[in-house]
């Protein structure tokens with residue numbers, strides 16, 4: 585009889601534990617992600633000082649049904665900072681210093697669960713702004729396909745994707761793509777379709 589009571593108690597404990605687990609199916613969920621949607625495995629991360637790259641990033645996110653993350657500088661770039669005619673402007677100083685790593689002010693994002701990352705930036709002095717170096721050196725891209733894209737006044741993407749790949753140290757980096765500030769959705773869509 586005592587043995588039977590022990591077995592019954594054990595069965596009760598097991599069934600209570602099973603109930604508790606089924607009421608909390610998200611207990612094993614991935615870490616919270618900014619703007620994350622339940623099923624997305626594509627992320628568009630971008631830095632944009634004056635809005636052009638942001639527009640392209642939004643188009644990519646809409647076409648690929650991706651989450652989107654803005655790399656926001658801890659200290660915003662003023663128009664004086666962006667003056668490329670001034671050798672002493674903040675951007676001139678940063679771009680002349682390969683070791684410059686401007687701080688990111690936006691909350692960090694978990695890359696867990698993402699298999700593709702579109703990484704966008706404006707071209708500054710022929711390359712990616714130094715804050716992109718801060719970004720790629722802060723994250724682990726193991727198992728992620730990274731697709732760089734940029735906007736510019738006319739320059740191509742050049743070596744900037746390769747430079748960022750080297751700084752990142754891992755991830756599968758694809759050839760990057762340059763867009764004009766006025767890139768149409770059709771142009772962006774055609775590029776994305778050509779990637780697959």
Ligand SMILES: Cc1cc2nc3c(=O)[nH]c(=O)nc-3n(C[C@H](O)[C@H](O)[C@H](O)COP(=O)(O)O)c2cc1C
Pocket residue numbers: 631632633634635636637638666667668675676705706707708709710711735736737738739740764765
């Ligand atoms: C500091 C600075 C340097 C730039 N250097 C270049 C350049 O080398 N080649 C180019 O075509 N455009 C250059 N541009 C223009 C930007 O790449 C272009 O306006 C871009 O679309 C801006 O993107 P955003 O609005 O997302 O910041 C430069 C702009 C700035 C502010």
